[in-house]
Amino acid sequence: IDEILQRIINFEPKQSKKIKIESVLKDQDIFELIEPSTDINDIIMPENTKELLENILKQQDKKVLERLHSWGIKSNKNIEAKIIFYGPAGTGKTMSALAMAKSMKKPVLSFDCSKILSKWVGESEQNVRKIFDTYKNIVQTCKQSPILLLNEADQFLSTRVDGSSGSDKMHNQMQNIFLEQIERFSGVIIATTNFLESLDSAFSRRFDYKIEFKKPDFKDRLKIWEKFLPKKALFEKDFDINILSNYELSGAQILMVVKNTALKVAVSQDGVFKMQDFIESIQKELNSSFDKSKIVGF
Numbered sequence: 001i002d003e004i005l006q007r008i009i010n011f012e013p014k015q016s017k018k019i020k021i022e023s024v025l026k027d028q029d030i031f032e033l034i035e036p037s038t039d040i041n042d043i044i045m046p047e048n049t050k051e052l053l054e055n056i057l058k059q060q061d062k063k064v065l066e067r068l069h070s071w072g073i074k075s076n077k078n079i080e081a082k083i084i085f086y087g088p089a090g091t092g093k094t095m096s097a098l099a100m101a102k103s104m105k106k107p108v109l110s111f112d113c114s115k116i117l118s119k120w121v122g123e124s125e126q127n128v129r130k131i132f133d134t135y136k137n138i139v140q141t142c143k144q145s146p147i148l149l150l151n152e153a154d155q156f157l158s159t160r161v162d163g164s165s166g167s168d169k170m171h172n173q174m175q176n177i178f179l180e181q182i183e184r185f186s187g188v189i190i191a192t193t194n195f196l197e198s199l200d201s202a203f204s205r206r207f208d209y210k211i212e213f214k215k216p217d218f219k220d221r222l223k224i225w226e227k228f229l230p231k232k233a234l235f236e237k238d239f240d241i242n243i244l245s246n247y248e249l250s251g252a253q254i255l256m257v258v259k260n261t262a263l264k265v266a267v268s269q270d271g272v273f274k275m276q277d278f279i280e281s282i283q284k285e286l287n288s289s290f291d292k293s294k295i296v297g298f
Contacts, residue, residue, distance in 0.1 A: 044092075044220050044223045052204070060081065064192060082207045097148075124174050150190070179206070233271075
């Protein structure tokens with residue numbers, strides 16, 4: 001009885017090991033934690049691309065994972081997927097990654113791969129390890145396991161170079177570490193790249209899914225224009241959305257054109273949207289008068 005009483009007196013309730021992701025990231029400046037709000041049905045894309053994304057989501061269903069595990073196809077019942085989204089800038093790769101995360105009810109741990117390179121010897125390699133060490137730490141200690149999003153991962157995924165310079169060796173070493181980490185990775189990772197042609201075959205074999213994002217065709221451009229044009233604005237009598245849809249723009253470019261035209265019209269006398277204003281904004285966009293790669297959400 002004394003022993004039992006002693007145990008009761010000295011009993012300390014176990015502290016929950018699970019903490020918030022923000023606590024892990026508070027001293028990190030290379031990651032962005034995103035709570036996705038975009039639904040996959042909100043994105044205008046070719047039907048076959050949407051079907052591919054929906055099939056990936058179906059394969060992450062709990063019952064499907066249990067079935068694959070029982071068949072011996074999967075070694076565990078965890079949600080796991082290694083995905084590459086490739087295609088021109090502004091075609092919805094990042095937005096689709098966020099939409100998939102929302103469907104999986106997961107936050108997104110986003111990393112801008114352009115920040116990985118360092119002029120200091122060995123630091124770029126350390127940064128690669130830091131990405132995956134941080135993710136692993138989050139999975140082990142936090143309430144939620146996020147999707148890891150590697151934006152603009154071209155330098156990781158491109159073919160390794162045959163060179164003897166210090167920068168060539170550093171680049172190859174960095175890629176070797178990345179390759180090793182991808183091999184060991186457990187969870188959901190999505191890498192976006194503009195160029196699949198330069199993808200190293202070693203990386204290609206280690207990703208389960210490679211999904212192409214093309215520039216929208218006329219039908220999809222028409223839908224995008226309809227989505228982004230202001231609903232409560234006044235348009236001139238000769239306004240023709242079909243003419244605008246003939247220009248081969250990406251979704252991000254159309255959004256930028258609408259925003260720039262709206263800024264111009266907002267300070268005009270009559271506040272009416274005119275075809276000429278749109279055409280001028282489109283020409284500026286096609287002539288790369290402003291940076292179209294920085295548009296949020298695409």
